[in-house]
Amino acid sequence: MxxxxxxxxxxxxxxxxxxxxxxxxxxxxxxxxxxxxxxxxxxxxxxxxxxxxxxxxxxxxxxxxxxxxxxxxxxxxxxxxxxxxxxxxxxxxxxxxxxxxxxxxxxxxxxxxxxxxxxxxxxxxxxxxxxxxxxxxxxxxxxxxxxxxxxxxxxxxxxxxxxxxxxxxxxxxxxxxxxxxxxxxxxxxxxxxxxxxxxxxxxxxxxxxxxxxxxxxxLKGADRLEVVTAGDPAPAADRLGVLGPVTVDGQRVGVPVHDRVAALALAAGIPGVEDITLRRPTLDEAFLKLVTA
Known part of the structure; x- marks a missing residue:
């Protein structure tokens, strides 16, 4: 049209x-x-x-x-x-x-x-x-x-x-x-x-x-899994690295995921994890990433 x-x-x-x-x-x-x-x-x-x-x-x-x-x-x-x-x-x-x-x-x-x-x-x-x-x-x-x-x-x-x-x-x-x-x-x-x-x-x-x-x-891309660790985030980052590129911000480790159930199961087996979050990216996040790239 x-x-x-x-x-x-x-x-x-x-x-x-x-x-x-x-x-x-x-x-x-x-x-x-x-x-x-x-x-x-x-x-x-x-x-x-x-x-x-x-x-x-x-x-x-x-x-x-x-x-x-x-x-x-x-x-x-x-x-x-x-x-x-x-x-x-x-x-x-x-x-x-x-x-x-x-x-x-x-x-x-x-x-x-x-x-x-x-x-x-x-x-x-x-x-x-x-x-x-x-x-x-x-x-x-x-x-x-x-x-x-x-x-x-x-x-x-x-x-x-x-x-x-x-x-x-x-x-x-x-x-x-x-x-x-x-x-x-x-x-x-x-x-x-x-x-x-x-x-x-x-x-x-x-x-x-x-x-x-x-x-x-x-545009929003894959879901994102984030875990917060009590101590050194390195073991969690290594474990989650099999899912994709990992980001580490202090004690928070994040990774994009495509299989939500498998990702949650993997995260649940990581020792020393205090919190697990699985969320869909927002369009605001995708937009800011695009225009600031």
């Missing part, structure tokens, strides 16, 4: 995107992660036809963003970092307005607004102005506005920034419903747990280039 090849964009001689490649399959959530200034928002703007690329190619829903931007715009929705709704209007009024701005007839715009109010759990808001909505409700309304034309691809640029846990959960549920309905989502976020929860695949970019691409599980 999205295919970008060797995309480059410079601002004042500085590369925002430096030969970036990206492929997003239809009907999936694809997470786009990276530190501030990595090029995430620039890429979204290029794919949404808001910024022209300097070189390379990019296609969205089968349409070249440079040659046929009007076709791309007809196939996409975009929800930016800041809510774009009119806070003086109610939810239905906002959606009807967005429908009319998208050239829908009055009757069609009203019908589409009612459908989206039901889909996003906003049908009972009545005429209450959006200014009185919670943060989660406002973002759900923003998502609904981005879906007014039932886009094939929806770009979500940090959609839950500033929301409390309940608001984030509401937006996550709305995104899952969209994807279940066939929409493809490209998600940029600073919350790695959000990408872990929602994304089918994740692309990590830094300095305008892709440095890792895979499923959340593949």
């Amino acid at each position: 999205i295919d970008a090849r060797d995309v480059r964009k410079h601002y004042g001689g500085k590369a925002a995107l430096d030969g970036l490649d990206l492929t997003v399959e239809a009907g999936t959530v694809h997470g786009l992660l990276g530190p501030n200034g990595a090029g995430k928002t620039t890429l979204v703007r290029i794919l949404a036809t808001l910024v022209r690329l300097d070189s390379g190619t990019a296609a969205v829903a089968g349409h070249d963003v440079a040659k046929h931007p009007e076709r791309v715009r007809a196939a996409i929705g975009l929800v930016g970092q800041h809510a774009a709704v009119d806070e003086l209007l109610g939810a239905r009024q906002n959606l009807v307005m967005f429908g009319r701005l998208s050239h829908l007839g009055s009757t069609v715009a009203k019908r589409r607004a009612d459908e989206l109010l039901e889909q996003f759990g906003l049908a009972d808001t009545g005429g209450k102005p959006a200014a009185q909505f919670s943060g989660g409700m406002r973002r759900r309304l923003d998502l609904a506005a981005g879906m007014i034309l039932t886009p094939k691809v929806l770009f979500l640029d940090e959609p839950t920034t500033g929301l409390d846990p309940q608001g984030r959960a509401e937006v996550w549920a709305a995104v899952r419903r969209l994807v279940a309905g066939g929409t493809t989502v490209l998600l940029t976020t600073q919350y790695l747990d959000e990408a872990d929860q929602l994304a089918d695949r994740i692309c990590v970019i830094d300095h305008g280039r892709v440095i890792a691409d895979g499923t959340p599980a593949s």
Whole structure:
């Protein structure tokens, strides 16, 4: 649904995107992660036809963003970092307005607004102005506005920034419903747990280039076994070395493992062990390892 090849964009001689490649399959959530200034928002703007690329190619829903931007715009929705709704209007009024701005007839715009109010759990808001909505409700309304034309691809640029846990959960549920309905989502976020929860695949970019691409599980890597010894950690390190490369930090010895049961059995037989921990790496740990390598 999205295919970008060797995309480059410079601002004042500085590369925002430096030969970036990206492929997003239809009907999936694809997470786009990276530190501030990595090029995430620039890429979204290029794919949404808001910024022209300097070189390379990019296609969205089968349409070249440079040659046929009007076709791309007809196939996409975009929800930016800041809510774009009119806070003086109610939810239905906002959606009807967005429908009319998208050239829908009055009757069609009203019908589409009612459908989206039901889909996003906003049908009972009545005429209450959006200014009185919670943060989660406002973002759900923003998502609904981005879906007014039932886009094939929806770009979500940090959609839950500033929301409390309940608001984030509401937006996550709305995104899952969209994807279940066939929409493809490209998600940029600073919350790695959000990408872990929602994304089918994740692309990590830094300095305008892709440095890792895979499923959340593949990026996190193998489980990790850690033991804390009462005395010299050397015997434990020697024993666990059969499982893989060992790290020693004081009395703590760690090693990646692929067979959890066998690893626990091996660790339990080590004399002088005070604590044993078997855990899955977090996406935060994988991300920090990638961007600081």
